[in-house]
């Protein structure tokens with residue numbers, strides 16, 4: 298294709314025929330049109346589709362959404378959410394279930410491909426094996442399913458849902474993909490029954506901005522509303538009871554808690570397994586300066602404690618003081634655990650200035666971190682490398698951010714011991730990963 302043709306802008310709203318060749322990060326597939334990359338919503342790699350151009354801000358790529366499937370993948374399914382399906386105009390499709398037209402097992406393979414590709418491009422790690430080697434089984438198993446999801450076709454799992462209110466009509470619903478248009482819907486198939494029971498989907502909620510629906514494991518479902526012009530969600534500070542297997546946790550109704558009903562147990566188990574493996578390998582020192590960074594209400598510090606047993610010392614660090622209060626309560630039975638409020642970067646810079654015995658304890662320690670979607674980032678990763686703990690257990694919800702931070706850690710003398718991934722957001726492109734690093738001596 299000539300450069301000249303590629304630089305001719307595509308007309309927004311025009312329809313183009315595309316061969317879908319792969320998956321990109323962000324829930325869109327990839328195609329090429331006249332030398333330019335097109336990111337395509339609602340497609341599946343391997344398909345031939347007709348797609349409407351929705352965006353062409355940059356010369357090098359455009360965005361489009363499928364309007365008709367010409368050659369369908371065997372993995373195409375009826376969309377799990379009628380209001381997000383191809384039956385609708387792309388601008389009126391509900392957002393938040395961008396993989397809902399794909400077979401669940403294939404969704405996990407696509408997520409695995411994104412992780413492998415991110416690790417190769419940003420982490421300098423080749424997971425794909427030798428060329429010519431059949432990697433399909435590894436891809437099929439890399440992203441682990443949550444308990445019960447295969448039986449439920451990945452539906453009914455969300456215990457937290459944010460809905461928006463149309464300022465003019467008061468209609469309630471999710472935003473359409475990549476827009477702030479509220480799409481009224483008749484149900485929330487990804488959400489739990491508890492969330493669906495209280496969702497005011499048929500009501501006009503004039504004067505409100507957002508409605509957060511939450512369905513705690515051991516409490517009644519509830520609705521947190523934000524009025525127009527207000528920041529605070531009514532009821533956000535109320536405490537709710539969560540349950541992770543038989544362990545109780547208290548969290549604020551508006552505070553961070555994993556969204557999938559099985560995610561807290563799955564991540565608790567994954568961190569527990571990672572620490573148990575380090576203990577078995579003689580690489581974990583319970584009395585060292587162990588940290589749980591971005592600790593929220595203390596879920597992962599509790600997992601470390603359960604694996605390590607009595608004698609563990611661990612500090613959970615979290616910037617939200619209310620979450621720290623919850624963590625202090627949730628960890629109160631663990632004698633050597635404490636929770637404190639601090640920004641991770643500030644806390645680590647204080648540790649870097651600490652006296653030699655403290656630094657030595659940290660060098661022998663294990664740091665668990667579970668940052669927000671943007672990842673720990675270059676500065677915090679550099680601080681971690683300088684503190685040089687024996688092990689780093691990194692829980693990540695963004696594979697690209699994890700891959701970038703992985704590269705920095707490998708360059709700083711860490712080995713990647715283990716990489717796992719968890720499908721805790723079925724029918725969306727999101728998934729969680731866990732990477733275990735050990736300092737090479």
Ligand SMILES: C[S@@+](CC[C@H](N)C(=O)[O-])C[C@H]1O[C@@H](n2cnc3c(N)ncnc32)[C@H](O)[C@@H]1O
Pocket residue numbers: 553554555564590591592593594595596597614615616617620639640641642667668669670
């Ligand atoms: C992905 S959540 C993880 C919480 C917890 N590990 C869990 O699984 O429930 C990230 C947490 O990091 C906190 N956070 C965000 N930025 C932070 C920062 N710079 N320093 C400390 N905590 C931060 C958020 O308030 C949130 O509780």
